[in-house]
Amino acid sequence: MMTETMQALRDLQKKLYAFQFALNVIDFDAQTVAPSESYSGRGEALEVLSSIKYSLIADPALPALLEKARGEERTEQEAAEVAELQRMYDETSKIPAQEYAAFVKLTTAAVNAWEKAKAASDFSLFAPYLEQIVAYRRRTAAYFDANKAPYDVWLDQYEKGLSMAQCDAFFDQLKAVIQPLVKEIGQRGAKIPCDFLKGTWPIEAQKMLSAAVMKLMGIDERHCVLSESEHPFTTEFYKGDVRITTHYHEDDMASNLYSVIHEGGHALYELHMADRLQYTCLSGGASMGLHESQSRLCENYLGRSLGFIKSLWPTLTELFPTQLAGVTPEAFYKAVNQCQPSLIRTEADEVTYCLHVMVRYELEKRLMDGSLAVKDLPAAWNAQMKELLGVDVPDDAHGVLQDIHWACGDLGYFPSYALGTAYGAQMMASMRKDLDVDALLEAGNWAPITGWLEERIWQYGKEKTPAQLLKNACGGEFDPKFYTDYLVEKYFAIYEL
Amino acid sequence: MMTETMQALRDLQKKLYAFQFALNVIDFDAQTVAPSESYSGRGEALEVLSSIKYSLIADPALPALLEKARGEERTEQEAAEVAELQRMYDETSKIPAQEYAAFVKLTTAAVNAWEKAKAASDFSLFAPYLEQIVAYRRRTAAYFDANKAPYDVWLDQYEKGLSMAQCDAFFDQLKAVIQPLVKEIGQRGAKIPCDFLKGTWPIEAQKMLSAAVMKLMGIDERHCVLSESEHPFTTEFYKGDVRITTHYHEDDMASNLYSVIHEGGHALYELHMADRLQYTCLSGGASMGLHESQSRLCENYLGRSLGFIKSLWPTLTELFPTQLAGVTPEAFYKAVNQCQPSLIRTEADEVTYCLHVMVRYELEKRLMDGSLAVKDLPAAWNAQMKELLGVDVPDDAHGVLQDIHWACGDLGYFPSYALGTAYGAQMMASMRKDLDVDALLEAGNWAPITGWLEERIWQYGKEKTPAQLLKNACGGEFDPKFYTDYLVEKYFAIYEL
Ligand SMILES: [Zn+2]
Ligand SMILES: [Zn+2]
Numbered sequence: 001m002m003t004e005t006m007q008a009l010r011d012l013q014k015k016l017y018a019f020q021f022a023l024n025v026i027d028f029d030a031q032t033v034a035p036s037e038s039y040s041g042r043g044e045a046l047e048v049l050s051s052i053k054y055s056l057i058a059d060p061a062l063p064a065l066l067e068k069a070r071g072e073e074r075t076e077q078e079a080a081e082v083a084e085l086q087r088m089y090d091e092t093s094k095i096p097a098q099e100y101a102a103f104v105k106l107t108t109a110a111v112n113a114w115e116k117a118k119a120a121s122d123f124s125l126f127a128p129y130l131e132q133i134v135a136y137r138r139r140t141a142a143y144f145d146a147n148k149a150p151y152d153v154w155l156d157q158y159e160k161g162l163s164m165a166q167c168d169a170f171f172d173q174l175k176a177v178i179q180p181l182v183k184e185i186g187q188r189g190a191k192i193p194c195d196f197l198k199g200t201w202p203i204e205a206q207k208m209l210s211a212a213v214m215k216l217m218g219i220d221e222r223h224c225v226l227s228e229s230e231h232p233f234t235t236e237f238y239k240g241d242v243r244i245t246t247h248y249h250e251d252d253m254a255s256n257l258y259s260v261i262h263e264g265g266h267a268l269y270e271l272h273m274a275d276r277l278q279y280t281c282l283s284g285g286a287s288m289g290l291h292e293s294q295s296r297l298c299e300n301y302l303g304r305s306l307g308f309i310k311s312l313w314p315t316l317t318e319l320f321p322t323q324l325a326g327v328t329p330e331a332f333y334k335a336v337n338q339c340q341p342s343l344i345r346t347e348a349d350e351v352t353y354c355l356h357v358m359v360r361y362e363l364e365k366r367l368m369d370g371s372l373a374v375k376d377l378p379a380a381w382n383a384q385m386k387e388l389l390g391v392d393v394p395d396d397a398h399g400v401l402q403d404i405h406w407a408c409g410d411l412g413y414f415p416s417y418a419l420g421t422a423y424g425a426q427m428m429a430s431m432r433k434d435l436d437v438d439a440l441l442e443a444g445n446w447a448p449i450t451g452w453l454e455e456r457i458w459q460y461g462k463e464k465t466p467a468q469l470l471k472n473a474c475g476g477e478f479d480p481k482f483y484t485d486y487l488v489e490k491y492f493a494i495y496e497l
Numbered sequence: 498m499m500t501e502t503m504q505a506l507r508d509l510q511k512k513l514y515a516f517q518f519a520l521n522v523i524d525f526d527a528q529t530v531a532p533s534e535s536y537s538g539r540g541e542a543l544e545v546l547s548s549i550k551y552s553l554i555a556d557p558a559l560p561a562l563l564e565k566a567r568g569e570e571r572t573e574q575e576a577a578e579v580a581e582l583q584r585m586y587d588e589t590s591k592i593p594a595q596e597y598a599a600f601v602k603l604t605t606a607a608v609n610a611w612e613k614a615k616a617a618s619d620f621s622l623f624a625p626y627l628e629q630i631v632a633y634r635r636r637t638a639a640y641f642d643a644n645k646a647p648y649d650v651w652l653d654q655y656e657k658g659l660s661m662a663q664c665d666a667f668f669d670q671l672k673a674v675i676q677p678l679v680k681e682i683g684q685r686g687a688k689i690p691c692d693f694l695k696g697t698w699p700i701e702a703q704k705m706l707s708a709a710v711m712k713l714m715g716i717d718e719r720h721c722v723l724s725e726s727e728h729p730f731t732t733e734f735y736k737g738d739v740r741i742t743t744h745y746h747e748d749d750m751a752s753n754l755y756s757v758i759h760e761g762g763h764a765l766y767e768l769h770m771a772d773r774l775q776y777t778c779l780s781g782g783a784s785m786g787l788h789e790s791q792s793r794l795c796e797n798y799l800g801r802s803l804g805f806i807k808s809l810w811p812t813l814t815e816l817f818p819t820q821l822a823g824v825t826p827e828a829f830y831k832a833v834n835q836c837q838p839s840l841i842r843t844e845a846d847e848v849t850y851c852l853h854v855m856v857r858y859e860l861e862k863r864l865m866d867g868s869l870a871v872k873d874l875p876a877a878w879n880a881q882m883k884e885l886l887g888v889d890v891p892d893d894a895h896g897v898l899q900d901i902h903w904a905c906g907d908l909g910y911f912p913s914y915a916l917g918t919a920y921g922a923q924m925m926a927s928m929r930k931d932l933d934v935d936a937l938l939e940a941g942n943w944a945p946i947t948g949w950l951e952e953r954i955w956q957y958g959k960e961k962t963p964a965q966l967l968k969n970a971c972g973g974e975f976d977p978k979f980y981t982d983y984l985v986e987k988y989f990a991i992y993e994l
């Protein structure tokens with residue numbers, strides 16, 4: 001029997017669930033279907049709903065209730081719920097309600113402005129919003145820890161325990177391997193024929209490919225559907241209703257293909273939470289980094305493997321007979337793994353991907369410590385891209401305006417993409433001890449792979465910390481070397497170094 | 498300056514707006530995009546959100562606040578807000594919170610069951626839900642007026658002042674004209690060639706037609722987009738974001754065409770509320786009947802006119818050159834106005850349409866007075882269809898399961914379709930005194946027509962009662978004779994009687 005205290009906390013969690021459900025549906029709709037000039041009324045509604053949600057979790061009576069619950073007998077899950085609610089209370093109650101609501105409204109308007117700015121490739125349309133967002137993030141960090149640098153506060157919010165010191169060390173370790181590897185490939189690597197990836201890939205056939213890939217991954221269409229949006233994303237309404245999006249470009253089939261696999265990885269994670277976590281605060285990915293570890297594991301370690309491409313080959317050649325005439329799975333594998341410093345993070349190859357993250361990390365650091373003004377951001381972006389990737393940015397749409405994250409108010413989120421990528425490599429190394437992953441992929445048999453991940457990670461939601469989950473899956477602490485080793489091995493083979 | 502009391506009431510209205518926004522987005526998403534097995538978590542969320550919305554309007558402190566506001570100086574609009582909030586309080590506070598929340602959950606599950614039942618053409622899958630819905634409606638009617646027949650209670654809720662006595666008189670008046678007219682057409686009417694309407698109408702071209710029609714109607718795509726759903730509908734999130742849906746059938750282009758015009762009529766009404774009503778309880782159509790008057794006015798009195806078809810002819814023949822080869826606008830006009838007793842209400846012609854409504858009205862009466870059990874409904878449906886329309890119903894999908902309304906809990910809504918149709922005819926008669934409607938339609942010039950409606954009806958939202966609006970537009974009381982006269986005149990001409 002559940003105690004009365006715990007029952008009250010469950011009621012609260014159900015309410016929080018309902019508000020989050022509404023906020024997520026509204027956001028999903030805004031990004032996929034909503035008419036272009038509809039943000040003002042949506043912003044008003046979001047402000048009210050977010051305020052009420054805020055007051056539910058920042059309720060001054062909550063700490064006493066949580067204290068009482070800690071004094072009672074609880075199951076392990078109940079203890080985890082109490083701990084998570086305490087964390088949410090601590091995190092939320094520190095920001096005054098009005099400031100929080102105004103920020104929600106600001107980001108709604110900012111996303112709208114960002115869309116227009118990106119379409120017009122005109123940073124000035126977005127700059128006033130970003131200025132307010134940066135100011136808010138710099139100011140409100142002090143509510144959490146006035147002695148910490150603001151950026152350290154936000155890094156820690158996105159990935160518990162993360163700091164600039166850790167990021168610096170992590171990125172230095174990556175840079176030390178990646179930059180020489182990129183140079184090596186450029187100077188001595190075998191040439192990889194990729195021309196066939198250009199050309200025309202009819203959207204209708206691409207849509208059929210998306211459906212086939214989702215089926216192959218074992219994504220249950222009764223609980224997960226694919227929509228379209230400018231920037232692919234995943235959102236979970238609850239474990240029985242997860243949405244993923246993609247975008248279609250007639251001149252680029254790989255973009256959709258790997259977006260679907262990436263977002264499909266996020267979706268699989270959400271679809272496999274244990275039922276017992278449903279409607280509690282423990283449902284959902286353990287952290288941003290953990291979530292990205294699953295999506296990038298699916299996208300890269302599974303989706304960009306030769307075995308997977310072989311299993312998909314009959315579908316690919318049936319849907320694109322002329323485009324793939326004379327192409328072998330091996331040639332396709334090399335082409336979609338081509339290493340080529342480029343402009344867009346989400347289209348980047350595995351080797352250069354983390355360099356894109358580092359560009360954002362460096363700029364966020366400077367925005368947050370005040371040494372970089374928003375108005376100078378495009379120039380700083382272009383300089384960073386030149387320095388780290390050696391590319392010239394032709395315009396803001398292909399530069400500083402490419403990602404939605406800053407418009408959403410997320411400053412400190414990007415490092416989790418690199419962290420997650422490295423987590424995933426370590427998990428794969430562990431999985432390979434238990435399963436013949438390559439053979440399973442080639443046979444189109446994802447079930448043992450997803451079963452392995454479900455058992456060790458997905459089912460737990462936020463019940464375990466990212467560190468516990470990593471240990472659960474890998475039997476050890478986080479070590480980025482698994483990732484750099486993987487890159488070196490894979491790319492030495494591809495480029496015959 | 499607004500009084501403090503009124504400011505408090507504005508805050509409440511803003512909150513109610515935000516909850517309604519969320520509920521509408523969730524419902525729209527459910528009907529257009531949501532995966533098939535996603536209703537359980539949605540039901541849980543809707544139950545919580547509806548409960549909170551309920552407690553906002555059924556707040557025991559509200560009557561005193563409203564009383565205070567009535568004692569203060571107010572603008573005309575403020576007075577209308579106070580009156581509408583009082584009406585909402587009276588209506589809502591009568592149903593106990595738990596019963597209300599359970600009903601919301603029930604109807605979410607019922608819509609899901611109805612979809613499956615309709616797809617399988619198996620009424621038994623839906624019957625258990627409908628039984629609970631009927632029981633709820635019969636039971637809770639007593640909360641409003643224990644001395645009134647339950648069905649009278651609900652008729653009055655959907656259209657203020659409406660009763661079975663009035664409906665009986667109204668429908669008798671229609672029947673006295675329509676049934677002889679249908680007979681006359683069947684026995685003596687000229688044959689109308691309609692075969693060309695069958696055949697194949699590519700969906701992509703139909704989509705382009707939808708866009709062209711919305712443009713012609715003056716629907717601003719920055720604030721209104723078209724989606725797809727099983728059953729076309731309109732939902733307004735606020736005046737800056739209105740959604741309409743349609744369905745596409747390759748073998749039937751008229752179904753989509755007239756769905757878009759019908760829902761477009763609803764949308765125009767919502768898009769033209771006065772700005773000052775935004776975020777107040779006065780935004781939205783004055784009544785179900787008034788809303789239907791606008792949609793059916795657009796669909797039939799404008800959309801099924803020869804002038805409109807002439808203006809659309811270049812688009813139609815460009816999109817469907819082979820399908821319409823050798824067809825004249827006049828022939829098309831006659832074909833889409835063919836009078837033919839049939840199975841599906843939403844596809845019915847103007848003459849027989851109200852007979853479909855009468856079938857539902859008769860059955861609802863009996864369900865609500867207990868003389869008809871849900872299990873006997875399919876047989877009773879089929880018998881009514883035979884009696885009123887002379888058609889044999891082949892299966893439940895084309896019979897009792899065709900409409901979503903009962904699954905949504907709406908019993909007493911259908912008569913408003915017939916009422917609205919008659920309201921619209923009266924408005925058209927009045928509009929024709931001011932405007933050369935036929936010439937405007939033929940010129941594709943909708944602006945004076947929509948301007949006329951905006952000025953007299955749309956801008957006011959719920960600020961005026963339906964009777965006031967009708968008077969505003971027509972200068973007199975409601976009189977169904979405008980409608981029956983219109984039918985007789987139009988159909989005598991079409992069938993050369
Ligand atoms: Zn991702
Ligand atoms: Zn309608």
